[in-house]
Amino acid sequence: xxxxxxxxxxxxxxPNDDILTxxxxxxxxxxxxxxxxxxxxxxxxxxxxxxLIKYVAEGKLELSNLFAEEMNFCLDCQAxxxxxxxxxxxxxxxxxxxxxxxxxxxxxxKINKVIKKFLLNSVVAKHSRLKLLARFLYFYQNFGIRTIxxxxxxxxxxxxxxxxxESLTPKISKVFSSxxxxxxxxxxxxxxxxxxFSTGCIMDIxxxxxxxxxxxxxxxxxxxxxxxxxxxxxxxxHAHNGEIEKAKELAKKNLDIFSEFEYDFLISNSAGCGAFMxxxxxxxxxxxxxxxxxxxxxxxxxxxxxxxxxIEPNKQMSPLEEKVTYHDACHLCHSQKVxxxxxxxxxxxPGLNFIPLEESTWCCGSAGIYNVTRHDxxxxxxxxxxxxxxxxxxxxxxxxxxxxxxxxxxxIEKYGLKMEVLHTISLVKKSMDRNI
Amino acid sequence: xxxxxxxKIKKVVGSKHYYDSPEDRISYSFDGTPMLQQLPEAVxxxxxxxxxxxxxxxxxxEKFAIIPxxxxxxxxxxxxxxxxxxxxxxxxxxxxxxIDSANLTALVEPGIVTGVLQKEVEKLGLFYPPDPGSMxxxxxxxxxxxxxGGLRGLKYGVTKNYVLGVEMxxxxxxxxxxxxKSVKDVAGYNLKDIVIGSEGxxxxxxxxxxxxxxxxxxxxxxxxxxxxxxxxxxxxADIISSQITPSMVEFLDNTTMNxxxxxxxxxxxxxxxxxxxxxVDGRGSSVDEDAETIVSILKKNNAVQIRIAENAAEALLLxxxxxxxxxxxxRRKPTTILEDATVPRSELPVxxxxxxxxxxxxxxxxxxxxxxxxxxxxxTCLTDERDSAEITxxxxxxxxxFNEAIKLGGTITGEHGTxxxxxxxxxxxxxxxxxxxxxxxxxxxxxxxxLNPGKILTLAPRCEGALPVKREQIPDYNAHH
Numbered sequence: 001x002x003x004x005x006x007x008x009x010x011x012x013x014x015p016n017d018d019i020l021t022x023x024x025x026x027x028x029x030x031x032x033x034x035x036x037x038x039x040x041x042x043x044x045x046x047x048x049x050x051x052l053i054k055y056v057a058e059g060k061l062e063l064s065n066l067f068a069e070e071m072n073f074c075l076d077c078q079a080x081x082x083x084x085x086x087x088x089x090x091x092x093x094x095x096x097x098x099x100x101x102x103x104x105x106x107x108x109x110k111i112n113k114v115i116k117k118f119l120l121n122s123v124v125a126k127h128s129r130l131k132l133l134a135r136f137l138y139f140y141q142n143f144g145i146r147t148i149x150x151x152x153x154x155x156x157x158x159x160x161x162x163x164x165x166e167s168l169t170p171k172i173s174k175v176f177s178s179x180x181x182x183x184x185x186x187x188x189x190x191x192x193x194x195x196x197f198s199t200g201c202i203m204d205i206x207x208x209x210x211x212x213x214x215x216x217x218x219x220x221x222x223x224x225x226x227x228x229x230x231x232x233x234x235x236x237x238h239a240h241n242g243e244i245e246k247a248k249e250l251a252k253k254n255l256d257i258f259s260e261f262e263y264d265f266l267i268s269n270s271a272g273c274g275a276f277m278x279x280x281x282x283x284x285x286x287x288x289x290x291x292x293x294x295x296x297x298x299x300x301x302x303x304x305x306x307x308x309x310x311i312e313p314n315k316q317m318s319p320l321e322e323k324v325t326y327h328d329a330c331h332l333c334h335s336q337k338v339x340x341x342x343x344x345x346x347x348x349x350p351g352l353n354f355i356p357l358e359e360s361t362w363c364c365g366s367a368g369i370y371n372v373t374r375h376d377x378x379x380x381x382x383x384x385x386x387x388x389x390x391x392x393x394x395x396x397x398x399x400x401x402x403x404x405x406x407x408x409x410x411x412i413e414k415y416g417l418k419m420e421v422l423h424t425i426s427l428v429k430k431s432m433d434r435n436i
Numbered sequence: 437x438x439x440x441x442x443x444k445i446k447k448v449v450g451s452k453h454y455y456d457s458p459e460d461r462i463s464y465s466f467d468g469t470p471m472l473q474q475l476p477e478a479v480x481x482x483x484x485x486x487x488x489x490x491x492x493x494x495x496x497x498e499k500f501a502i503i504p505x506x507x508x509x510x511x512x513x514x515x516x517x518x519x520x521x522x523x524x525x526x527x528x529x530x531x532x533x534x535i536d537s538a539n540l541t542a543l544v545e546p547g548i549v550t551g552v553l554q555k556e557v558e559k560l561g562l563f564y565p566p567d568p569g570s571m572x573x574x575x576x577x578x579x580x581x582x583x584x585g586g587l588r589g590l591k592y593g594v595t596k597n598y599v600l601g602v603e604m605x606x607x608x609x610x611x612x613x614x615x616x617k618s619v620k621d622v623a624g625y626n627l628k629d630i631v632i633g634s635e636g637x638x639x640x641x642x643x644x645x646x647x648x649x650x651x652x653x654x655x656x657x658x659x660x661x662x663x664x665x666x667x668x669x670x671x672x673a674d675i676i677s678s679q680i681t682p683s684m685v686e687f688l689d690n691t692t693m694n695x696x697x698x699x700x701x702x703x704x705x706x707x708x709x710x711x712x713x714x715x716v717d718g719r720g721s722s723v724d725e726d727a728e729t730i731v732s733i734l735k736k737n738n739a740v741q742i743r744i745a746e747n748a749a750e751a752l753l754l755x756x757x758x759x760x761x762x763x764x765x766x767r768r769k770p771t772t773i774l775e776d777a778t779v780p781r782s783e784l785p786v787x788x789x790x791x792x793x794x795x796x797x798x799x800x801x802x803x804x805x806x807x808x809x810x811x812x813x814x815x816t817c818l819t820d821e822r823d824s825a826e827i828t829x830x831x832x833x834x835x836x837x838f839n840e841a842i843k844l845g846g847t848i849t850g851e852h853g854t855x856x857x858x859x860x861x862x863x864x865x866x867x868x869x870x871x872x873x874x875x876x877x878x879x880x881x882x883x884x885x886x887l888n889p890g891k892i893l894t895l896a897p898r899c900e901g902a903l904p905v906k907r908e909q910i911p912d913y914n915a916h917h
Contacts, residue, residue: 021770021822026468026763027509031549031572040481040527041455042463042508055462066459085699086766 007059009103013096013244014057015089023050023088029080034363034381035073043070046080046090053097063100068107071097073377075370076240077330077363082337091335095239102242116373120238121246124201127232131176134205138172165375167413170206170406177211178204178229185215185225192222193311196263196300198277200270201233202402210402213429214269214304220314220432226261236276236331240368251280255293266297269304269425271401272368275335277301303332305400305424309341318434319351324427325394326354327385327408328361329401342400342424349431357397358388366407382407386415396420398427437477437520441498445478445522448490453481464523467508467515468570470771471821472856476503476517481525485611485642491524492609492640495886502887504636506547506578509570511774512855514582514635518890524640526577532556533643539617540648541600546577546641553646563651565592568851569759577641583633585851587758590809591683591717594851596632598647604631604639607882615645630877635853636888638881655683655717656727657751660739661708665689665792668710669785671737672808675714676781678733680726685809686713686758687788691818692805695764700757705741712739712808713758715751758805762816765803769818772803773830775858777841778850781811790840791815798833800826812850838864854892862892 014020029046030036042048049070055061071094078091101107108116123129140146150166153159177199195218199211218225232254235247254277258266268274281298284290326343333339339361346352365371365381385408389397397408397419408421422430446454456478466473477500482488495502501521508515517523529545535557536542542557542564551572554564567586568574574584580602585594601615614627631638662668672685688696688711697704704711712734716726727744734742745751765772779787788804791813795802806813815837817830838848838861848858848865863871875893878885 017822018770021820022766024468024470024763024766024770024772025466026766027507027570027573028760028763030507030509031551040525041460043459045463048463051463051466052459061458061462064457064459066457070459085696085760085763087699088766 009100010057013099015092015096019089019092020054020057022086023047024086028085029083032079032083034075034077038380044073049074050090050093053093063104063106065106068101071101072107075363075367077367078334079330079361079363082334098242099244120241120243124233124237125246125250127201130201131205134172137169141172161375165372168371168406168410170202172206173208175208176204177208180208180212181215181227183227183229185219187219187222187224189222191224193265194263195223195225196258196261196266197225197227198231198266198268198273199227200273203270207402210269210423210426213426217425217429217432221311226263228257228261231257234273234276236272237368239276248283251283252290255290255297258297259293263300265302265307266300267302267304267307269423271303271329271332272403274301274303275331278336303336303338303400305342305345306338309344313348317349317431320349320431321351322395323353323355323393324396324398325357325392326360327357327364327397327399327404329399329404330363332400333361345424345428346398349428355392355394357392364404364407366403368403371407382411386411389419390417394419396422398422398424400424437500441500442478444494445480448494449480449482449487453483455479465517467510469511469513469516469857470773472513472516474517476521476523478522479525480522481528485605488605488640489609492605492607496608496884501889504640504888506575507573509574510578510582510855512853512857514853514855514891516856527575535560541617542646542648544576544644544646546644547575550574550576550579557648558651561651562648564598564646564648566595566598569762576644580632580641580644581634581636582853585812587684587686587807589807590685591681596629599628599632599644600647601645602631602641603643604641606639607887612639635855635891637878637891652717653719654723655715656723657745657754658714658727658730659743659754660712660734661705661741662710662739663708665709665788666785667737668712669788671712671734671739672784673782674733674737675730678729680729682714682809683717684715687806687808688761689804691803692761692765695767695803696757696761698767699760699764702753702757708740713754761805762814765816765818769801769820771819771821772816773819774814774816775834775837776812776814776850776852777837777846777848778812779841779844779846783844784808784811786844787813787841791837794833794836798829800830800833856891859892859894
């Protein structure tokens with residue numbers, strides 16, 4: 001039977017019975033679940049996983065490696081939440097099950113758990129260390145070392161997978177956005193909106209240009225932009241990977257830092273971060289010290305496309321003739337329910353030839369760090385996305401999340417497509433730049 | 437079950453297609469039906485006809501039960517395991533084998549998803565009309581086994597109207613082929629109509645031949661709200677008697693409408709007592725004329741807010757919203773017990789009143805919706821499975837509703853099947869002789885009662901899984917909270 005220690009963890013972290021009972025197992029989620037589509041096994045489906053979590057919570061099923069495997073196999077794409085008419089909070093359940101797994105003896109080996117914990121809690125969570133690592137990576141990627149390393153490694157057959165995963169490492173930016181951006185950027189025209197800008201961690205070091213583009217477009221749309229220097233990781237990667245305590249610690253830091261500024265909206269251009277920052281309000285609902293702060297914070301969080309779609313935009317844009325398609329990042333469409341807005345923003349670009357993407361809301365397999373921790377599964381998920389992308393015949397695929405950008409670039413290279421991957425805001429910027 | 441028997445089962449399908457972990461057994465212990473569950477001994481995915489046949493031979497020899505299963509979205513417990521059983525899952529048999537545009541037929545494997553088949557045939561201008569609420573998930577095999585209906589039943593009929601033939605493995609392991617592409621076929625007994633709706637008790641389908649029809653080229657979707665529920669019932673009666681056959685006439689009461697609006701946010705009127713969703717389809721100008729006649733009937737019956745969908749996308753949105761009704765009701769309470777009492781269409785307004793009476797007499801919340809045009813209602817009890825007193829009241833309310841439906845000349849189930857959930861009421865609907873006749877057929881075809889036993893007819897064993905508990909009832913829970 002379950003050990004007393006495990007039981008204590010279960011009861012502390014698993015959601016309450018009302019949340020677990022809400023699933024009436026009608027099965028409407030099955031058709032939207034990428035992992036169920038792969039295995040066709042109920043245990044890889046949302047309703048199957050919920051049932052397993054419920055059995056564990058009731059002490060009728062022991063924590064097992066298979067249980068851990070299914071919880072970690074889940075992409076946490078939350079497509080099932082969009083499909084669920086009953087409003088079941090699946091993400092909450094699976095994330096809490098992961099916390100329990102991280103505290104237990106099941107799942108990946110102790111050493112793997114320690115490495116993952118170290119990377120998440122001591123590197124990603126400490127932005128200075130992440131930047132240091134990024135500097136090394138930049139050096140590695142840009143001074144011929146990478147080329148030599150790959151050549152050397154490719155001699156060994158066992159290193160094939162390593163090289164494949166290595167190729168997923170995002171290309172590190174020369175100048176990090178946290179260093180290239182001023183703490184306050186004033187607009188070109190009189191200021192109408194006061195914006196706080198969340199730079200994100202991966203965005204900052206690997207997609208700095210997207211951050212520069214974001215600030216640039218905001219600046220041209222009458223925004224005064226505050227970019228707090230000491231902001232930290234939002235904690236979403238931690239929360240999705242069973243490190244909820246660390247996630248809360250980071251969230252509190254951000255709440256304190258941003259509360260020193262006054263702003264109308266807090267803009268994020270990373271779907272995963274935006275989704276989690278909107279969650280702060282629920283995360284601290286019972287915390288007397290932070291609940292008010294979290295409320296004030298979360299209600300102001302807007303994805304960049306959400307903000308742009310709801311203002312009178314700067315119309316100084318010139319035509320772009322590319323064929324463009326749009327991939328919905330899970331954390332934008334399923335978690336934040338932001339679907340119309342990015343499309344509206346794209347349609348404001350004159351001359352744009354927009355081609356809808358079949359199954360645009362189907363996960364690309366990036367899913368945070370899933371494409372690294374579960375590379376083989378992610379590759380299978382990616383295959384379906386690539387097939388649909390190829391059918392559009394588009395020149396550019398636009399999306400709103402750094403993880404998706406990386407994964408799509410990897411897929412395009414792997415499948416030999418001729419397609420550029422851009423963030424929504426970068427395409428807007430491109431159209432604005434041509435005007436000059 | 438003895439490990440040696442499980443070993444033999446594993447050998448038949450191969451270890452890659454055999455699952456018996458606690459996790460697998462738990463995740464195949466239930467389907468879409470509330471509150472019923474039972475762990476199977478194992479779950480298998482057979483690869484070919486021979487394996488299915490061998491499994492059935494083995495079941496007869498070793499005396500275990502076989503439960504066939506599609507997507508597991510059934511609502512009468514048809515695919516829930518019984519004691520000493522294995523589940524045979526057919527979802528990987530999902531090929532569309534042939535579309536014959538000369539004869540207007542489609543040959544499919546039973547695991548193909550209904551919605552997927554529909555999309556494929558519609559690309560060719562053809563139409564497979566049966567559209568159960570779960571059409572994007574459920575399988576054709578399950579639809580045939582349950583003789584599933586759907587929104588379009590009013591004009592286009594139900595699954596049985598589109599089955600031309602089946603290939604199946606009988607409970608004793610033999611292969612049987614019934615029917616074919618001929619439109620007319622009266623050779624011998626009409627076996628097709630015995631196996632359609634047999635709920636997995638008479639055979640496991642391996643191929644299904646379906647009839648297709650030309651796709652209507654035009655449709656109009658209309659919604660109307662009513663301040664008084666009775667006016668919606670009268671509208672339905674007037675539309676039917678005006679000799680128009682819409683493709684659907686769907687009814688939603690206030691509770692259902694509010695839950696659907698919470699989910700879809702498409703702007704349904706939260707304050708009216710009832711809503712109708714009506715669609716007319718066909719070819720040419722008759723569609724517009726029918727739509728006009730319907731609008732005038734709705735106006736005459738005090739409808740407010742009559743809305744005609746402007747385009748196909750809006751129409752789809754409205755229909756999708758309606759299809760989510762059953763699951764959306766779980767927003768109110770976690771356990772939604774849904775029934776499908778059906779009455780002759782003229783009795784619909786009476787039946788709607790009877791459902792309201794049941795709710796107040798037995799003190800349960802009931803959301804009511806359904807296929808008003810064909811008299812098929814889905815009164816749904818909104819309960820909490822952890823509250824046994826409330827569940828008892830819900831069962832009493834349903835006994836009352838079934839009784840009233842039968843008194844009005846109706847039946848206990850229009851499209852969900854009897855399964856486990858309604859077998860106690862079957863006799864009142866079909867009579868003693870009816871049940872005896874069915875039992876005789878079952879006993880001849882399946883002498884050892886190995887295929888989906890305990891369903892429809894009260895032949896042992898019964899399904900009695902563990903009942904859910906509240907967290908507070910778990911030892912040590914309070915110590916941590």
